[in-house]
Amino acid sequence: MTTHKTICPYDCPTTCGLLVEAEGDRIVKVRGDADDPKSRGLICRKMHHYERSIHSQNRILTPLKRTGAKGEGRFEPITWDEAIDTITTRWKRTLDEVGPDAILPFYYSGVMSFIHRFCGDSLFNRMGACSLVKTLCASAKGAGYSAVMGKTGCLDPRELADSDFYIVWGSNMKATRLQSMADIVAARKSGKRVVLIESYAEDMASHCDQVILIKPGTDGALALAMMHVLAEEGLADTDFLLKEAIGFESFRETLTSYTPEWAEGVTGVPASVIVELAREFGAASAPAIILGSGNSRHGNGGMTVRLITILSAFTGAWARPGGGLCGCGPGGGPFVDMARITRPDLRTNTARKVNINQLASALAGEDGQASIRCLHIYACNPVSTVCHQQGIVRGLLNPDLFTVVHERFMTDTARYADIILPATFSVEQADCYGSYGYCSFGAARKIISAPGECKSNWEIFRLLAKAMGYKDSHFDRTDEELLEELLAHPEPDLLKLPEEALDSLRTGGQVFTLFADHTDWETPSGKMMIVNDELATPMPQYLENHGGEYPLRLIAAPSSATLNSTFLEREDLVAGRGPMTLVMHLDDAASRGIADGDSIVAFNELGEVRFEARVSSLVARGAVVAVGVFHSGRSMNGNLVNTLHHERLSDIGEATTLNDNTVEVRKDL
Numbered sequence: 191m192t193t194h195k196t197i198c199p200y201d202c203p204t205t206c207g208l209l210v211e212a213e214g215d216r217i218v219k220v221r222g223d224a225d226d227p228k229s230r231g232l233i234c235r236k237m238h239h240y241e242r243s244i245h246s247q248n249r250i251l252t253p254l255k256r257t258g259a260k261g262e263g264r265f266e267p268i269t270w271d272e273a274i275d276t277i278t279t280r281w282k283r284t285l286d287e288v289g290p291d292a293i294l295p296f297y298y299s300g301v302m303s304f305i306h307r308f309c310g311d312s313l314f315n316r317m318g319a320c321s322l323v324k325t326l327c328a329s330a331k332g333a334g335y336s337a338v339m340g341k342t343g344c345l346d347p348r349e350l351a352d353s354d355f356y357i358v359w360g361s362n363m364k365a366t367r368l369q370s371m372a373d374i375v376a377a378r379k380s381g382k383r384v385v386l387i388e389s390y391a392e393d394m395a396s397h398c399d400q401v402i403l404i405k406p407g408t409d410g411a412l413a414l415a416m417m418h419v420l421a422e423e424g425l426a427d428t429d430f431l432l433k434e435a436i437g438f439e440s441f442r443e444t445l446t447s448y449t450p451e452w453a454e455g456v457t458g459v460p461a462s463v464i465v466e467l468a469r470e471f472g473a474a475s476a477p478a479i480i481l482g483s484g485n486s487r488h489g490n491g492g493m494t495v496r497l498i499t500i501l502s503a504f505t506g507a508w509a510r511p512g513g514g515l516c517g518c519g520p521g522g523g524p525f526v527d528m529a530r531i532t533r534p535d536l537r538t539n540t541a542r543k544v545n546i547n548q549l550a551s552a553l554a555g556e557d558g559q560a561s562i563r564c565l566h567i568y569a570c571n572p573v574s575t576v577c578h579q580q581g582i583v584r585g586l587l588n589p590d591l592f593t594v595v596h597e598r599f600m601t602d603t604a605r606y607a608d609i610i611l612p613a614t615f616s617v618e619q620a621d622c623y624g625s626y627g628y629c630s631f632g633a634a635r636k637i638i639s640a641p642g643e644c645k646s647n648w649e650i651f652r653l654l655a656k657a658m659g660y661k662d663s664h665f666d667r668t669d670e671e672l673l674e675e676l677l678a679h680p681e682p683d684l685l686k687l688p689e690e691a692l693d694s695l696r697t698g699g700q701v702f703t704l705f706a707d708h709t710d711w712e713t714p715s716g717k718m719m720i721v722n723d724e725l726a727t728p729m730p731q732y733l734e735n736h737g738g739e740y741p742l743r744l745i746a747a748p749s750s751a752t753l754n755s756t757f758l759e760r761e762d763l764v765a766g767r768g769p770m771t772l773v774m775h776l777d778d779a780a781s782r783g784i785a786d787g788d789s790i791v792a793f794n795e796l797g798e799v800r801f802e803a804r805v806s807s808l809v810a811r812g813a814v815v816a817v818g819v820f821h822s823g824r825s826m827n828g829n830l831v832n833t834l835h836h837e838r839l840s841d842i843g844e845a846t847t848l849n850d851n852t853v854e855v856r857k858d859l
């Protein structure tokens with residue numbers, strides 16, 4: 191038995207350190223690494239039995255070729271030679287007949303590493319294929335935050351111990367920030383208050399002193415009204431804002447119209463609650479807002495985050511330890527030179543850009559461009575996770591489309607493939623990882639051999655490049671060699687670290703940079719930007735979200751049992767979730783004659799999805815919530831919740847607006 195350090199590869203802010211015990215090519219035990227200062231040995235239940243995913247009976251172990259109709263799910267094993275030859279023959283024909291704009295590489299966050307996540311870019315740059323705009327998650331949040339703060343690092347969760355008042359704003363921390371829950375629990379034990387602002391509070395309510403339920407997509411109005419009260423009552427730190435920010439005075443003038451009474455009408459939060467919250471926030475010395483990403487996935491999502499970011503600095507909290515905003519990028523990096531992986535220099539044309547959220551339109555040829563003829567999907571499950579599910583499925587059924595899916599399991603997307611290629615797990619490859627929630631970076635080595643004929647993303651792209659006739663030496667290197675090259679050419683944040691820290695990366699491990707200096711504003715002017723003239727809307731203000739004609743606002747919330755569609759292969763995790771449920775408020779259920787456990791149909795102009803109703807008082811009136819992503823096999827009519835999601839983008843950041851759709855719900859008779 192051997193024990194190895196490795197890193198959780200999934201799309202989660204913590205990149206927990208793991209200790210993995212292996213017997214030959216079998217992983218027998220996985221536990222948290224107590225030496226990792228972020229997770230302190232605490233890992234989530236999903237990764238406790240990582241080995242059950244790695245050695246699952248359901249893993250795809252050979253390349254497969256479709257034998258039935260598209261989407262029917264019938265395949266037969268083929269050799270790697272046949273798979274690579276079939277794919278590259280098709281690519282060459284498409285390049286000749288249509289051109290590189292008809293080839294779309296499609297990936298997102300199945301593996302969050304630097305090499306195996308981004309390595310396909312080098313091949314597709316070389317080919318001149320489409321370039322995917324990867325904004326499926328929190329790009330509106332990033333754009334809203336940086337519109338105010340530029341590259342200034344926000345709070346690392348480890349700094350929350352110094353805060354004296356907490357607002358958990360639209361984050362199910364129990365599911366998505368498990369490691370920071372201990373800080374919240376400790377804070378409350380020591381008498382500090384925690385307030386939750388959520389549209390759906392079932393998981394978090396018992397961990398907070400107060401729950402404020404808000405109509406989805408209206409958080410910007412709440413932030414504005416809080417700033418109205420802070421300004422009116424002399425609780426804004428005027429000296430700080432005049433000195434450190436651009437545009438405070440003109441913004442303050444606009445606040446007069448954003449009264450708590452106005453905000454009550456928009457948000458559904460009583461004016462008295464808004465006033466009280468603003469006073470409490472203003473009285474705290476180092477209040478921290480822990481911001482989730484849910485409220486950024488709206489048509490007004492970038493503006494919402496801009497307003498919450500300004501609020502976080504409105505009392506001068508950023509200048510005091512523990513005060514400010516957590517959850518928007520704590521800084522750290524660059525650690526390695528990504529261009530050594532993605533190789534933009536290999537591209538000789540101007541890429542056609544396709545937004546990841548608009549796959550259905552791209553497949554249908556609706557964006558005024560040629561329709562996509564070859565789709566190459568890896569580390570992503572768009573049928574389950576991207577908006578407009580029925581449009582995507584229609585596109586995948588097109589007989590003229592050639593689809594390759596590189597996967598570990600028969601996902602809802604893989605079923606529509608013409609060729610499936612068997613993929614690897616993190617412990618079967620070498621890579622490096624940057625955390626998006628903490629100031630850290632780590633490297634992980636291969637621990638076991640891949641089973642069957644599974645190959646890593648990079649091994650496959652190398653084979654494809656060779657078969658395409660690309661002679662660039664880049665495609666000769668293994669992942670180990672690429673990792674060595676990255677570590678041999680460190681970027682600024684690695685260079686700051688002592689030699690011993692860098693050595694620990696060579697053997698697999700993580701390194702930590704200092705927390706950001708939160709008042710060293712990394713913006714062009716060296717000041718915070720309350721007013722930002724670079725934007726189409728320089729003055730922060732209330733924007734409506736996209737909305738729609740149906741009465742209920744539909745949002746998605748993360749499930750603690752799964753991570754987007756990852757872990758759906760694990761019966762031990764998904765069985766406990768039961769059927770696909772839609773959570774709705776008692777009053778909204780009663781007015782429709784719906785009781786807990788009823789079969790219901792949620793519908794809008796895009797389609798219908800069947801759910802089981804769960805009736806709750808911990809969801810905002812007028813909101814309905816689909817918790818977690820499901821396999822279509824668990825859906826009562828085969829449709830998943832993303833059937834009800836439009837492809838519309840956010841105000842800034844070109845991001846998903848997954849939480850900004852309206853529906854009506856009826857009892858399924």
Ligand SMILES: Nc1nc2c(c(=O)[nH]1)N[C@H]1C(S)=C(S)[C@@H](COP(=O)(O)OP(=O)(O)OC[C@H]3O[C@@H](n4cnc5c(=O)[nH]c(N)nc54)[C@H](O)[C@@H]3O)O[C@H]1N2
Binds near residue numbers: 390481484
């Ligand atoms: N267990 C588990 N862990 C995960 C994930 C998972 O699916 N499961 N997902 C991973 C990924 S990809 C990411 S991006 C991260 C973060 O994942 P996110 O999905 O961003 O989750 P949270 O940050 O917890 O924020 C989502 C919360 O926003 C709320 N919400 C939605 N709309 C609104 C609104 O308009 N206003 C307010 N106030 N609240 C709203 C939802 O009710 C939900 O509780 O977590 C990662 N970790």
Ligand SMILES: Nc1nc2c(c(=O)[nH]1)N[C@H]1C(S)=C(S)[C@@H](COP(=O)(O)OP(=O)(O)OC[C@H]3O[C@@H](n4cnc5c(=O)[nH]c(N)nc54)[C@H](O)[C@@H]3O)O[C@H]1N2
Binds near residue numbers: 297301568599616
């Ligand atoms: N309804 C609903 N939709 C959502 C969300 C939601 O909460 N609800 N969350 C949204 C968010 S925040 C995000 S970030 C996206 C994420 O959406 P996706 O990017 O689709 O991520 P996952 O659903 O985790 O699926 C990733 C797939 O990658 C595969 N995979 C893992 N590692 C590798 C590898 O090394 N190589 C290859 N080839 N494949 C690999 C896994 O087996 C898995 O099937 O979903 C979004 N969509």
Ligand code: SF4
Binds near residue numbers: 233234236237753
């Ligand atoms: S999924 Fe998140 S909480 Fe779980 S082990 Fe991975 S990084 Fe840690």
Ligand SMILES: [Mo]
Binds near residue numbers: 201326327328
């Ligand atoms: Mo995400």
